[in-house]
Amino acid sequence: MKKNLVMVCLLVLLTSLCFAQGNKEASSTNDEVLLRLWMGIPAENGPQDVVDAFNREYKDKGIQVEYERYVNNDQGNLKLETNLLAGSGIDVYASYGGLTRVAKRAESKMAMDLTPFLQRDNLIPEDIFGETAITLSRVDGVLYALPTTLTKTSFLINKDMFDEAGIEVPTSWTYDEFREIAKKLTKGEGLDKVYGMFWNSTQNFYEVQARLSSRTLGGDWMYAPGANETNLNDDVIVKTLELVNNTMNVDHSAPSHVDTVTQKLTMENMFLNGKVAIVADNFIIRSVKDLKQFPHDFVTAFVPQPVAAKGGDKYTWAQYGDQLSINPKSKNIDAAWEFLKWYATEGVEYMAIGGRIGLAKTLNKDAIMDRFFKGVDEIIDIESAKKYFIYNEGDNLTSTTIFKKAPEIQKVMNEECEAILTERKTAKEGLNDAKKRADEFLKK
Amino acid sequence: MKLSKQLKIDLSGYLFILPNIIGVLLFFIIPILFSLVISFTDWDFTMGIGNWNFVGFQNFIDIWQDQWFVSSLLNTLLLSFVSVFFIIVISIVFATIVDTYCYGSVAMRLAMFIPKISNIVAISIIWVMMYSPWGPVTQFLKLVGVQNPPKFLGDYTWALPAIIIMMIWSGIGYAVMIYSAALQGLPKEVYEAAEIDGAGAVTKFFHLTIHFLSPTTFFLVVTTLISMFQVFAPIQLMTQGGPGTSSSVLVYYIYTSAFSFYKMGYAAAMSWILFILLFGVTLFQWKNQKRWVNY
Numbered sequence: 001m002k003k004n005l006v007m008v009c010l011l012v013l014l015t016s017l018c019f020a021q022g023n024k025e026a027s028s029t030n031d032e033v034l035l036r037l038w039m040g041i042p043a044e045n046g047p048q049d050v051v052d053a054f055n056r057e058y059k060d061k062g063i064q065v066e067y068e069r070y071v072n073n074d075q076g077n078l079k080l081e082t083n084l085l086a087g088s089g090i091d092v093y094a095s096y097g098g099l100t101r102v103a104k105r106a107e108s109k110m111a112m113d114l115t116p117f118l119q120r121d122n123l124i125p126e127d128i129f130g131e132t133a134i135t136l137s138r139v140d141g142v143l144y145a146l147p148t149t150l151t152k153t154s155f156l157i158n159k160d161m162f163d164e165a166g167i168e169v170p171t172s173w174t175y176d177e178f179r180e181i182a183k184k185l186t187k188g189e190g191l192d193k194v195y196g197m198f199w200n201s202t203q204n205f206y207e208v209q210a211r212l213s214s215r216t217l218g219g220d221w222m223y224a225p226g227a228n229e230t231n232l233n234d235d236v237i238v239k240t241l242e243l244v245n246n247t248m249n250v251d252h253s254a255p256s257h258v259d260t261v262t263q264k265l266t267m268e269n270m271f272l273n274g275k276v277a278i279v280a281d282n283f284i285i286r287s288v289k290d291l292k293q294f295p296h297d298f299v300t301a302f303v304p305q306p307v308a309a310k311g312g313d314k315y316t317w318a319q320y321g322d323q324l325s326i327n328p329k330s331k332n333i334d335a336a337w338e339f340l341k342w343y344a345t346e347g348v349e350y351m352a353i354g355g356r357i358g359l360a361k362t363l364n365k366d367a368i369m370d371r372f373f374k375g376v377d378e379i380i381d382i383e384s385a386k387k388y389f390i391y392n393e394g395d396n397l398t399s400t401t402i403f404k405k406a407p408e409i410q411k412v413m414n415e416e417c418e419a420i421l422t423e424r425k426t427a428k429e430g431l432n433d434a435k436k437r438a439d440e441f442l443k444k
Numbered sequence: 445m446k447l448s449k450q451l452k453i454d455l456s457g458y459l460f461i462l463p464n465i466i467g468v469l470l471f472f473i474i475p476i477l478f479s480l481v482i483s484f485t486d487w488d489f490t491m492g493i494g495n496w497n498f499v500g501f502q503n504f505i506d507i508w509q510d511q512w513f514v515s516s517l518l519n520t521l522l523l524s525f526v527s528v529f530f531i532i533v534i535s536i537v538f539a540t541i542v543d544t545y546c547y548g549s550v551a552m553r554l555a556m557f558i559p560k561i562s563n564i565v566a567i568s569i570i571w572v573m574m575y576s577p578w579g580p581v582t583q584f585l586k587l588v589g590v591q592n593p594p595k596f597l598g599d600y601t602w603a604l605p606a607i608i609i610m611m612i613w614s615g616i617g618y619a620v621m622i623y624s625a626a627l628q629g630l631p632k633e634v635y636e637a638a639e640i641d642g643a644g645a646v647t648k649f650f651h652l653t654i655h656f657l658s659p660t661t662f663f664l665v666v667t668t669l670i671s672m673f674q675v676f677a678p679i680q681l682m683t684q685g686g687p688g689t690s691s692s693v694l695v696y697y698i699y700t701s702a703f704s705f706y707k708m709g710y711a712a713a714m715s716w717i718l719f720i721l722l723f724g725v726t727l728f729q730w731k732n733q734k735r736w737v738n739y
Binding site: 074078081085104105107108109110191257258259261262263264407408411415418419422424437 | 488489490491492511512572575576577578595596597598599600683686687688689700703704705706
């Protein structure tokens with residue numbers, strides 16, 4: 001009896017092992033190639049249209065694509081990377097937030113070198129995406145991802161509030177001028193208070209001030225030349241932090257950092273509920289266009305960010321973003337390249353619905369514009385959107401190219417900025433400390 | 445070959461628990477040994493297994509120079525000991541009161557037990573609202589005349605205490621439940637004898653109840669302390685260790701090192717320090733229980 005039981009146990013174990021193996025085999029013997037695409041955008045903000053268009057066009061060629069959204073935060077990126085490490089669950093994926101993540105993924109062999117594919121198809125990436133975009137997308141001279149969108153940074157303003165206060169929409173302004181305007185736009189008290197400015201200091205304040213400082217210092221504002229030490233106590237950065245601190249704690253024309261943290265204030269809720277006139281970034285354009293979730297009737301306009309001093313507007317921070325890479329472990333690498341090529345030169349047009357502007361020169365700019373303004377031309381100021389968001393001619397665009405110890409330096413910088421904004425340290429003291437601490441990491 | 449009868453019985457026994465053993469091996473023993481190995485390396489987990497350099501005890505030495513580690517360690521110790529102390533004191537008093545003087549003691553105990561069965565994520569979000577400048581805690585403080593109530597989660601001095609208060613609140617229910625169960629089993633005749641000798645409620649509490657409950661207290665101190673050392677979710681959800689490092693705890697910093705800085709080896713070394721610490725504290729309590737635990 002006992003002997004039988006033992007045998008049964010063993011049999012069950014063995015058969016279950018066999019089945020586990022068998023299932024794996026079954027899924028890859030399909031005539032049609034099914035690609036898995038991972039991006040950080042909600043499906044309804046563009047990706048679903050992309051996938052539908054591709055699947056229509058490539059039905060006869062035997063390639064289909066399936067979309068999976070990951071949330072572009074620390075946890076979401078961890079999920080993506082674990083999946084890439086584990087095997088072939090993802091064929092094509094997008095990286096966000098500048099080159100930092102692409103560089104990391106290239107180093108960890110999670111992204112393929114795209115040069116051989118480009119050569120095979122006789123494509124010169126500089127011709128398609130522009131010289132700067134490709135230079136800023138290479139990691140140690142190698143192209144591991146194709147930049148597909150261009151995001152130029154700007155502030156967003158509630159144009160109705162500017163008109164009401166009789167303030168002209170600025171095209172170029174200094175910190176001092178900005179501070180005065182923010183003061184004028186602030187009114188009311190308590191829960192009904194409408195602020196001039198919202199800095200969004202919770203999520204990653206480091207980025208907000210990075211973009212302001214890089215207007216004058218360029219994309220690698222963080223490092224001194226040679227990148228053996230940081231540049232964190234530079235005059236421009238000190239002035240930037242002083243400006244933010246003054247609006248929060250002296251003029252009270254912006255919600256304080258503490259209020260932002262304790263009330264979990266977000267750009268969407270502040271701006272789209274009419275609680276603030278200016279916000280520090282334009283990435284919420286997706287929500288501005290989403291009238292179902294955020295009903296509002298005021299006009300949103302794009303304005304350039306202010307600069308520390310007259311003549312300081314040397315650069316505009318831009319992200320050659322939504323970089324698409326191929327997972328080296330993918331079983332359908334050629335099909336993945338087909339998709340990548342199609343997406344970068346055609347498909348990305350559909351992303352304009354969600355406010356993402358395609359980069360390639362082959363794209364139909366009018367089609368992008370139509371999609372971008374469809375149904376929202378009443379609430380988005382078309383002229384400023386074209387000038388500061390969609391077109392990229394005539395700007396001196398800049399982006400980060402050095403990433404040495406970036407996560408550690410960011411943490412240091414976030415902590416010291418927090419100390420400055422809560423008035424435990426002056427801007428000068430805090431940034432001197434930040435430099436001292438960050439330099440330690442660069443020495444290691 | 446013929447197996448002896450005893451061996452056969454043993455073997456079939458092992459076969460029955462085999463699934464469990466495999467689980468324990470795969471999900472506990474092997475990862476634990478693996479983390480010990482990588483704590484001596486500079487492993488970045490995105491590089492894949494095997495791509496590491498052995499650095500000896502370097503991680504264990506570097507840790508003590510790391511300001512983030514040191515302040516996280518101090519915060520962890522503060523959070524654990526303070527919250528355990530208050531949980532024990534408050535629960536023992538509550539349990540006694542509920543047990544002796546309250547009508548509907550079952551309902552009371554159940555109400556107190558609710559935080560234990562609620563999702564920590566939900567609890568954390570609710571407490572964020574409670575602590576917000578327009579939330580009930582701040583408004584109450586203003587009502588009773590506090591001019592400048594603390595900013596709690598946005599305040600360097602108050603962020604950690606705010607989390608400690610929440611942890612105490614959520615820990616009490618479970619401890620009260622365990623104490624109440626223990627109170628049911630206390631010998632009635634001893635209390636009667638004490639009453640005849642003229643002992644009042646307070647005397648009985650201090651001289652009898654606390655002593656009788658000491659094994660339960662011992663159990664609760666050990667288990668609660670271990671769980672408090674491992675607090676992670678409330679920190680991640682409520683403050684992300686901030687402002688500055690004022691509410692960063694060890695487990696949260698281990699997570700940051702591993703998954704934001706990709707320093708898996710360094711994070712593993714910290715985990716082992718956390719383990720040694722916990723083991724040491726528990727061992728110390730175990731050795732010293734003879735002095736104050738009466739069975």
